[in-house]
Amino acid sequence: MLKNNQLFSFLLLTCLLFVGATAVHADDSDTHMNYQRGGAIVKPLDPLQPDPTKPVVPVDPTDPAGPPVGTGGSLSLDFASSFQFGNQAISTKDKTYYALAQEYTDFDGTKKKGPNYVQVTDVRGTAAGWELSVKQNGQFQTAEAQxxxxxxxxxxxxxMISNLSNTYAPSANTTFDLPLDAEINVATANTDKGIGTWLYRFGTNETTGAQAIQLKVPGKSVKYAKKYQTSLTWTLKDVP
Structure with missing residues (x-):
């Protein structure tokens, strides 16, 4: 048995932030309100029905301590799923394996499964847009570099999914292949898009989410009964 065709995805790594404030005022009365850009860390939301008032606690299949805390700031990368492809038998045939669905505990303490996802929050108050990219850092390999x-x-x-209107939805790739060691853009929020919190999810529920992320392995690849892993770098930039 190959105990190990497992992808351990290293999460949220680069985020460029903007600093400052944008004001919104009432008109001629003496009643005023100033909106300041946000900056608190935003917790992960439910990938089935994101509600900012009901954060969830995701399970990280690669780390029992749980996923890293989000980057924080007014433009933030809040969460990115790690991917686990399970224990697979060594085979000389071409095979396709699927990442397990994201496990999490919802706001009410119920354990659930849903699609894997990446969460971005933009509370700069400028509606300037942003860009999300991802890079696979080398081929799957064992601890011995096989x-x-x-x-x-x-x-x-x-x-993309949010509690906000789809009018503000960023554009995102519905499908993409990851080249090795090359960063590719996968989602873009142009001006007046991507405001608030948006989840870039793969699949719409547990069933489709468990089929959305594939690992294709050629039968001719030499395989050892060891754990294979690689890492992904998700990068959030403040320019669309």
Whole structure:
């Protein structure tokens, strides 16, 4: 048995932030309100029905301590799923494996499963837009640097979801293949888009989410009965 065709995805790594404030005022009366750009860390939301008042606690299949805390700031990368492909039998046939669905505990303490996702929050108050990219940092390999040659990660059923109107939805790739060691743009919020918190999820529920992220491995790849892993870098930039 190959105990190990497992992807441990290293999370949220680069985020460029803006600092400052934008004011909104009432008109001619002496009653005023100033909106300041946000900056508190935003907790992960439910990928099935995101509600900012009901954060969830995701399970990180690669770290029992849980996922890293979000970057914080007025433009923030709040969360990115790690991917686990389970224990697989060694095979000389071409195989496609699927990342397990994201496990989490919802606001009411109920354990659930849903699609894997990446969460972005923009509370700069400028509606200037942003860009999300991802990079696979090398091929799957064992601790002894034995590579799983030809293995390829493919993301499907990508879509943006929020508690806000789709009028403000960023554009996002519905499907993409990850090249090795090359950053690719996967979601863009142009001016007046991507305001608030948006989840870039892969699949719409537990069932589709468990089929959305694929790991294709050629049968001709030499395989050892060991754990294989790689890492992903998600990068959030403040320019669309």
């Amino acid at each position: 590579e799983l040659k030809g293995a390829e990660l493919i993301f499907n059923q990508g879509a």
